Amino acid sequence: MGATSNHAAPISRAILSLVTIIFSAVCDSDPDLLVDYCVADTRAAAGALDFHFNGLPCIDPATARAGHFATSALSAPTDPSATLFGFNATVTSPAASLPGANAQGLAMARVDLAPGGMAPLHSHPRASEVALVLSGGVLVGFADTSYRLYTQRLRAGEAFVFPRGMVHFIRNEDTSSPAVVLSGLNSQSPGAQLLPFSAFRTEPRLPDEVVKKTFRITGQDVQRIQRSLGGS
Numbered sequence: 001m002g003a004t005s006n007h008a009a010p011i012s013r014a015i016l017s018l019v020t021i022i023f024s025a026v027c028d029s030d031p032d033l034l035v036d037y038c039v040a041d042t043r044a045a046a047g048a049l050d051f052h053f054n055g056l057p058c059i060d061p062a063t064a065r066a067g068h069f070a071t072s073a074l075s076a077p078t079d080p081s082a083t084l085f086g087f088n089a090t091v092t093s094p095a096a097s098l099p100g101a102n103a104q105g106l107a108m109a110r111v112d113l114a115p116g117g118m119a120p121l122h123s124h125p126r127a128s129e130v131a132l133v134l135s136g137g138v139l140v141g142f143a144d145t146s147y148r149l150y151t152q153r154l155r156a157g158e159a160f161v162f163p164r165g166m167v168h169f170i171r172n173e174d175t176s177s178p179a180v181v182l183s184g185l186n187s188q189s190p191g192a193q194l195l196p197f198s199a200f201r202t203e204p205r206l207p208d209e210v211v212k213k214t215f216r217i218t219g220q221d222v223q224r225i226q227r228s229l230g231g232s
Contacts, residue, residue, distance in 0.1 A: 033103055035061065039068045040094035040102035055103045055188065056094055069100030074110040074182070084230060086117025087170070094188055107188050111181040113138065113172035120196055121169050127190030128164040129183050133157065136179025142168035167195065200226050 040056035071092055078088035091109040094102035101107065107127070111119055113136070131140060133154045140160045141151035152160055153173070162168040164186075172179040199211060200222070211222050 037061065037064065037069075037100060038103040039064045040099035042095055042099055056099075058102070059099075064100070069098075071098040073097035074108060077180070078110075078112045080112045080117050080178070081114040083114075085120050086114035086172075087119045088112045089119070089192075091190075101188055103188070105186055105188060107185045107190055109183040109185065111170060111183060113170065113179040113181070115177055116172060116175040117178075118171040119169060120194060121167050122192055122194045123165055123167050124162075124185060124187075124190040124192055125165055127185040127187035129162040129168075129185050129190070130159055131162065131170060131181050131183045132159040134180040134182050136172060136174055136177055138179050138181060139171045139173050140169065142166040196225075196229055200229050201231055 035058075038055070038058040039061070041059045042056070073092055073096075074090055076090075078090060080086050080088040089109050089111045092098040092101065092107050094100075098108075111131075113119070131154075133156050135156050137153065137155045139151060139153050140162075141149055142162050143149050144163070144166060154160055170181055199206065199214070205226075208219055208222050211217070212219060215221075217225075
């Protein structure tokens with residue numbers, strides 16, 4: 001029995017490693033579902049396994065209910081005036097607010113903009129975005145890889161598409177009234193990379209010489225911008 005157990009452990013580890021490699025290769029892409037839906041098992045502990053799912057494990061479909069596919073997460077306004085740029089975003093996630101969206105390749109976001117507030121230059125590396133203005137009026141725009149800029153003023157009921165990965169912004173041009181934008185993204189984990197933080201608030205910090213030469217600024221400028229972004 002002892003010898004069998006000693007041989008079984010390495011074999012088990014080898015099988016687990018093989019499964020992990022195969023699973024990782026499959027998850028390099030985002031394949032279509034082979035079932036109607038994959039309601040997220042929000043009780044699954046993060047990091048409980050030796051490998052990570054591209055999404056979350058599914059519950060038994062027989063236990064799914066209508067509430068799994070509904071959310072009120074975007075109904076409550078947030079206070080954008082207290083934030084650095086005057087905007088606040090609430091994004092749905094299968095783990096926290098919309099388990100029925102798991103593996104469906106989508107997310108929604110509510111963007112609250114203070115008077116004169118702005119979602120600064122940023123990108124979503126894993127998603128395209130369509131932004132629909134619910135209230136107020138905003139200026140939106142993105143730059144493509146040829147550095148051509150596309151901008152548009154939008155009123156309530158009008159929408160605009162930001163292609164995947166393109167650097168873009170949303171700005172409330174009204175300095176007296178807030179604005180609300182509803183966004184749809186074609187990834188359940190679109191990611192958001194704010195350019196000011198990518199350049200001046202990384203941990204550890206980018207070398208000063210890199211930042212200075214990139215933006216053609218001085219070391220004092222770097223320190224001033226870092227402080228203005230909440231750094232030290």
